[in-house]
Amino acid sequence: MVFYFSATGNSLWVAQYISNAFNEPLCSVPDLMRKQSSDCIRYTLRDKTEMLFFVFPVHSWGPALVMLRFIRELQLSGLKGNSVFAIGTCGDDCGYTDRIVRKELAGKCIPLEAFFSLKMPNNYILMRGFGTDPDHVKDEKLALAPQGMERIVQAIKTRNYSESLILRTGMSWLKSYVVYPAFKHFVVGRQSFRTTDACISCGLCAKVCPTGTIVMRNGKPEWQGKDCVQCTACIHRCPAKAIEFGRVSVGKGRYVHPVLSGKR
DSSP, X not given: OEEEOOSSSHHHHHHHHHHHHHTOOEEEHHHHHHHHOSSOEEEEOSSTTOOEEEEEEBOSSSBOHHHHHHHHHEEEEOOSSOOEEEEEEESSOOTTHHHHHHHHHHHTTOOOOEEEEEEOOOOOOSSTTOOXXXXXXXXXXXXXXXXXXHHHHHHHHHTOOOGGXXXXXXXXXXXXXXXXXXXXXXXXXXXXXXXXTTOOOOOHHHHHOTTSOEEEETTEEEEOSSOOOOOOHHHHHOTTOOEEETTTTXXXXXXXXXXXXXXX
């Protein structure tokens, strides 16, 4: 099974690649969590040959909070030496995301065999100094992604894992054990999203929100509750580019992976 969470399509593309390479079905983490709607998500492995993958974006040098929540709520049955892998997509650097995920899975008695990261286009635009990649950088990352995924697939097939398949650029401890905890503390439940007059009332933002934070009222989205994790799905997937995050996102680009083009 390929458990995945994807806000803008990067991790969805990776999950599909893995699904095709290893003939494992796809499972959307937000869809599964909504379907079971409890504090305990149950899954039973079909047999000892089933491979388990966790695919997600790296947010602030740690696992996306939706995936982190999923792992903590997951009750896995039938694990008998099955191979377990995790893949994080990141703009440039995943820090020590691998160590965080390994520890979280170990806490559920799920041994992680290997972690990989793949460079994909940047999409975090909710803070000053952060933005989408210029077109030439975005296009280069997308062009190189299949090659990177093939290296990951071959590493899994040969069980020949390498540190070179985990992207780190330095100061990983500071990024993942200082900045990431601060990100989790200050981000959850705090949001400044708003719609402009360009809103066409399509409701896509509410549909793609993984935490159910967005509700449609009188044809317009409202961000309610304290579950927002700033995954950026709503702001990037809006077809009219009618969502802003306070003033900080104004004038910044939007990004959606081609795998999501035309999907509603």
